[in-house]
Amino acid sequence: MKVRASIKADKSKGDMVVRRKGRLYVINKKDPNRKQRQKGPALKK
Template sequence: MKIRNSLKTAKTRDKNCVLVRRRGRLYVLNKKNPRLKARQG
């Protein structure tokens, strides 16, 4: 999982990317291509 300052480009990389908020953190998850996972901060 990549840790990024901004998820703007992370969420638009693939159409299966989903933005999720868990425990006060923002995550980008992708079931089809898990390599695209990212977390903010």
């Protein structure tokens, strides 16, 4: 999956880009409010 330009991960602030279940997340352990998500393919039931 390509990373959208609107998702910005700043490593100096502790952001990490993580892939979970086909979605792309930006998570931050230092500042938990800095969260972002890029919608991936729809999950099959």
